[in-house]
Amino acid sequence: MYGRINALTAPASPHGQSDRPPSPLSGSTGAAGPDRETGGRALTVALDADDLPAAVPALLILAGLAPTTWLFPSSVGYLLSGAFVCALVVYGLWATGLPERLPWVAVVLGVYWLGLGVQFLVTGDRTFLPYLALTPLAIAAFVVVAPRLVARKPTAFAATLSLLALGLSVIGFALLVAHFRYGFQAPFLGDHVHEVANVRTASVYTNSNHFGFAALLGALSALYLTLENGTRRWFWACVTVCLAVAVVLSNTRSALVAGAAGVVILFGGLDRRLGIVAAVATVGGAVAVAIFSLFERAVLSALATLLVRFDAWNSAWQAIVADPVVGNGFATGIPVHNSYLGVLLHTGVVVGGVYLLGLAAAGVVGALRAVRGDYWNVYAFAMLVTVCVHLAVETSTIGGLTTGALALALFLGLTTDSWGLRLPTARASRGSLERDRPQGRTAPSEDRSP
Incomplete structure (x- = not known):
């Protein structure tokens, strides 16, 4: 995986360096590295042992897989995933x-964690205990530590994330072939895909939705590398297509919607006109499907699933209204299928409100950095939006060990890494943390805040 990949950045365009003023919210956390070149000149992007620190956080794909695979018991998977979170803190x-x-979003989430402790003391509900143990570790690992590792070479992080997702997708394709040729059986394997054909695959996951989301993270990362890289653009374009096919074959409708949002942001960050074209194409395609009854069975199936979700959301809301302050704990038995209603249901409107405030603040900061910063900021914001859209129909909370929970924590950190409280007692980091990213489109601005 860590063979060298040489890339040539595209020449600077009038839509690159000139239309993005420097932003106080966007910038590096250290001095420029020795390999950095600017002004649209040739830039070598290498994936080798020296880039290991930036690649390590991308292993969240495997950490999120562990509790949700049929390869071994979920209890073993949770232990492996928790061990990775602890190891990431130590290594980082x-x-x-x-x-x-200390990122402000980490401070807000820390207040949320203290609220969980108060809830446990008041109610004695033991379902809070796993989150009391794992939430601070997840905050430390992904919001505080991981962004500083990724900052060493963001392209190495995006490439590793893409290649790991590609490996899981290739396994999924191979299992599908084994199913038709040898009768191999696995969860969801060979089920229908959008009511069109029985070619569904969940790779080694117990639920195809988890697989679809992992493939989506890889697909958007590969698309980012396609748009940002030069001579290797064809390679990442092929990876993007393969992972997009994996998303479709997973039959994960929420991933398709979330992916559309991410694609629009990535194209819009490159050129506003491209973003408008992508948005119009997405909306136009949806309207055409509705008007001309294209894929009618798939649409009816999606609407039926959405109605089931509405019923679940209504039940969750009624439970929230019945006990708004204390909450109902993490073992309510109500299939919420919405992370935002879920945190209010589990922890109450006060503690859950603090959690949602942290997410909203990170979204605002990420949007400002995407508008005023460089293309890496666009990617980080696109990924955060993608994760948040997906979690509107799935239930994952920071402190959980699924791919959704880990990805949410990481991209919260990546979008707010320079927006924080300076720690006067912190010692200097080991070496430069400057982002080594292509400079052909937009020159990054530096954080000059005191």
């Missing part, structure tokens, strides 16, 4: 030292 602190800033 060893590789980068103590952070110079």
Whole structure:
């Protein structure tokens, strides 16, 4: 995986360096690295042992897989995933030292964690205990530590995320072939895909929705590398197509919607006109399907599923209204299928409201950085929006160990890494943390805040 990949950045365009003013919310956390070149000149992007720190956080794909695979019991998977979170904290602190800033979103989520502790003391509900143990670890690992690792070479992170998702997709394709040729059986394997054909695959996941979401994260990362890279653009374009096919074959409708939002942002961040074209194409395609009854069975199936979700959301809302302050704990038995209603249901409107406030603040900061910063900021914001859209029909909370929960924490950190409280006692990090990313489109701005 860590063979060298040489890329040539595209020449600077009038829509690159000139139309994005420097942003106080966008910038690096260290001095420029020795390999950095600017002004649209040739830039070598290498995936080798030296880029391991930036690639490590991308292993969340495998950590999120562990509790949701049929390869071994879920209890073993949770232990492996929790061990990865702990190891990421230790490795990140060893590789980068103590952070110079504490992201404000980490502070807000810390208040949320304290609220969980109060809830446990008041109710004695033991379902809070796993989240009391894992939430601070997830915040430390993905909101505080991981962004500093990724900052060493963001392209190495995006490439690793894409290649891991591609590997899981290739396994999924191979299992599908084995199903038709040898009768191999696995969860969801060979089921219908959007009511069109029986070619569904969940790879090694117990639920195809988890697989579809993992493939989606890889697809958008590969698309980012396609739009940002030069001579290797064809390779990442092929990876993007393969992963898009995997998303379709997973029959994960929420991934299609979330992916459309991410694609629009990625194209819009490159050129506003491309973003408008992508948005019009997405909306136009949806309207055409509705008007001309294209894929009618798939549409009716999606509407039926949505009605079931509405019933679940209504039941969850009624439970929230019945006990708004204390909440109902994490074992209500109500299939919420919505992460935002879910946190209010589980923890109450006060503690859950703090959690949602942190997410909203991160979204605002991410949007500002995407508008005023460089293309990496666009990618981070696109991924955050994609995760948040997907979680509107899935239930994952920071402190959980699924791919959705881990990805949410990571992209919250990546969109707000320079927006934080300076720690006066923090020692200097080990070496430069400057982002080594292509400079042909937009020159990054530096964080000059005191």
